[in-house]
Amino acid sequence: MSYIPVTLNHFRAVKAWADSCDAQVDLDVRTFNLEVKLRNRYYTLKPRFLVVNQGRIAYSTSLVKDVTGFIGWMPYEVLQWDLSQDKLLFKKFLDNAGLKCPATWPALEDVDGDFLVKLSNGSFGYQIAGPHRQSESESSAATLAQDEGAQTKGGGALKFAEQFITGTNLKVWYWGAKAFYAHVHPYPTIVGDGVSTVQALIDARLAKAGEKPWTPDEEGNLKASLTFQQVRPADVLEQGREVWIDFRYGRQYKPSSTSADTDNDLGGIKEHVRRQIDLAGVKAAEAAMRRFKAPVLYSIDGVVDDEGTVWWLEINSNPILPPDGYPLVFMSLFGPAKKP
Numbered sequence: 001m002s003y004i005p006v007t008l009n010h011f012r013a014v015k016a017w018a019d020s021c022d023a024q025v026d027l028d029v030r031t032f033n034l035e036v037k038l039r040n041r042y043y044t045l046k047p048r049f050l051v052v053n054q055g056r057i058a059y060s061t062s063l064v065k066d067v068t069g070f071i072g073w074m075p076y077e078v079l080q081w082d083l084s085q086d087k088l089l090f091k092k093f094l095d096n097a098g099l100k101c102p103a104t105w106p107a108l109e110d111v112d113g114d115f116l117v118k119l120s121n122g123s124f125g126y127q128i129a130g131p132h133r134q135s136e137s138e139s140s141a142a143t144l145a146q147d148e149g150a151q152t153k154g155g156g157a158l159k160f161a162e163q164f165i166t167g168t169n170l171k172v173w174y175w176g177a178k179a180f181y182a183h184v185h186p187y188p189t190i191v192g193d194g195v196s197t198v199q200a201l202i203d204a205r206l207a208k209a210g211e212k213p214w215t216p217d218e219e220g221n222l223k224a225s226l227t228f229q230q231v232r233p234a235d236v237l238e239q240g241r242e243v244w245i246d247f248r249y250g251r252q253y254k255p256s257s258t259s260a261d262t263d264n265d266l267g268g269i270k271e272h273v274r275r276q277i278d279l280a281g282v283k284a285a286e287a288a289m290r291r292f293k294a295p296v297l298y299s300i301d302g303v304v305d306d307e308g309t310v311w312w313l314e315i316n317s318n319p320i321l322p323p324d325g326y327p328l329v330f331m332s333l334f335g336p337a338k339k340p
Contacts, residue, residue, distance in 0.1 A: 002256045003263045004322050005050050005069025012260065013323035014073075017330050021337040032063060034073045038334045045073035048320070057250075059318065072321025074297065075333060081291060081317035083284075084298070088120045088160065090315050097283040100276075100311050102163035111161050114228070120158040129220060131164040131228045131247060167305040169249040172266075172277050173319060175328040176295030177285035179277050182266040184304075187244035188253045192237020198226060199233035202245055209253045221246055249301055262324055276310040284315065295332050297321055 003009060014034070018025045023038040032047035049060045050069035060067060061078065083090045094101040105111050116130035166187075173181040190201040202222065206212070214222065225245055226233065237243060245253070269277065280300055288296055299319035302312040321329075327337065 007070040084317035167303040181322040184265040192241040194239040
């Protein structure tokens, strides 16, 4: 994600669009609001920022102390969308739309397969326990879920078990019905050398990425990922054996670097996967238009299994805006970008 939160990449994208149609763009450095004028119309776009507070990621609409990156200007305030606020409601939407999603079970005793324990309103990959094998006892899985914080909290959140499907993480950004950006991220792995313990290999990878080893937010999922593969931190992997250490999107555990080059993976996605992506956009946009009456930005997370089936997990109504999306945003506001 090192391309998206680079502030200059957003400036470059807005400037390129403004140059293409001779638009006037003014930035208020006190509020970071962006005023855009073209063809006797003007709009004020509001900023969004990336915040890391006590090791946890969040978004902010103002330039507060803990801001670490800029993630886009939007022509509307923060959205409230029931499908993004309740994972279980989104799953019902997917079922009704004929889109794939993992099975869910309201209680651990009902579980019929490998599973995760989630909260219905969690985000950023926090408060997820697992993965667990179906063969694990109810008592040990429930205890682990509570220890990792994946339990019912305020605000009507519900704890539930979700079928765990291994594959490749997929995150797709849409403006209205159009998919315009995607990340395709395999699980991060370690490779045995016949000498080092699993814990030493993980510690080395985290240190290289500038991450603190085995923080409370990450330790549970790291250990559960190893246990799922019947590996222990003290084990020594044979030379060349590869083991994945996390399954959550955004946990790549590799050094970050800034770049002016887009990291959009959408163009390289196979056709049969792209068809599923496009269908999800059509169905989600229909629901969004009923709620907001105009195109909006959203992203959908999923996992692609070995057969190329996309299993959708959750939708976000206030995601970061990849700089590549500005032409679509401005087209909705001003029409095609053409110089007068």
